[in-house]
Amino acid sequence: MPALTPSQTIGPFLHIEMPYEGEEQLVRPNHQGAIRLLGRVTDGNGDAVDDALVEIWQANAAGRYAHPEDSRRDIPLEDGFSGFGRCATDQEGRFEFLTVKPGPVPGPDGRMQAPHIDVSVFARGLLNRLVTRIYFPDEADANAADPVLSLIEDESERQTLIADQDDGALRFDIRLQGEGETTFFVV
DSSP states (O other), rough: OOOOOOOOOTTTTTHHHHHOOOTTTTSSSSTEEEEEEEEEEEESSSOOOOOOOEEEOOOOTTSSSSTTOOOOTTSSTTTTSSSSEEOOOTTSSSSEEEEEOOOOOOTSSEEEEOOOEEEEETTTSSOEEEEEEOTTTTTTHOOOOOOOOGGGOHHHHHHHOOOEEEEEEEEOEEEEETTTTOOOBBB
């Protein structure tokens, strides 16, 4: 029997094989309620991860996903809004999306979840994607009641999931490990 070999890690091919132009814009710049979501991906030393891929998935402003499993007809879909975007990081580890603030969505138990954006990070050295969420700083009450965010007991770990206001945009930096590491979920 041959020896097992390690799985292939996500590698620097992300910038070579897969073009992402335009996938960072979930809405047009003149879309009502458009927001800029920006951040940086850094490693445990605080150095930029210049070959990461950040993907987001979210509901629209009314709280409905553009997905067949979200069949709630009483909540409208938005024309042209897929709720999915991806952005490769630049030399400084930066990424930026143009999107809308999602509305609240029901959780598996029926309780409403705070407005949030699901995030996946792919980068060199990772055998699997990392999964986290972005919550909004102006939703303190909803964040406090969110069934997922409430699972995180440590306040400093919870804070790594809440974006910051940054000159008219929202900033969400992703630290892959070390002090101030972003909280990631096992999925």
